[in-house]
Amino acid sequence: MNIHENWEIIKGIVQVSMKSSHHLSFATVNEDGFPHITPIGSLILRDDCTGYYFEEYTKQMPINLRNNQRISILAVNSGFWFWIKAIYSGKFSSHPGIRLHGKVGDRRPATEGEIAAWQKRVKGVRRTKGYKLIWKNLKYVRDIQFDSFEPITAGKMTKNLV
8 A cells, every 4th residue: 555645544543543542652673673662642744754753751762763763653543432333333434553664864953843733732731740841842853754554454343444
């Protein structure tokens, strides 16, 4: 399946996954070849099969990316009603998740526009202590160029989906 032709569907699945799970699982590989998975809640997708995420608190992931810039991201719709409807009807109305694969760029300062997009996403919690401690001053991002994807399937419950 072509990532460019399916990008709007992919973005929709990622958006719903972020709303239900509040993070995505980012997988990198360490120098010994072992996978390392990091929860990231700041991925923002653009319209051109690219995106970026804020990198502030990760420790192992930047080390892994020095050796291998490939990344896989798992986005799963964890919505309670989404799953209940699928279980009762015997089919999913959309894929329950997606794996995105791509290449990560070097760490760089975030642009004003990128910071504004992030601040818009978290505006509902701006008056909380947690916001001030972890999200108020995000400054660095990494770009991702996505090149392939795999929808999550669940046997007969997703056979109706393309």
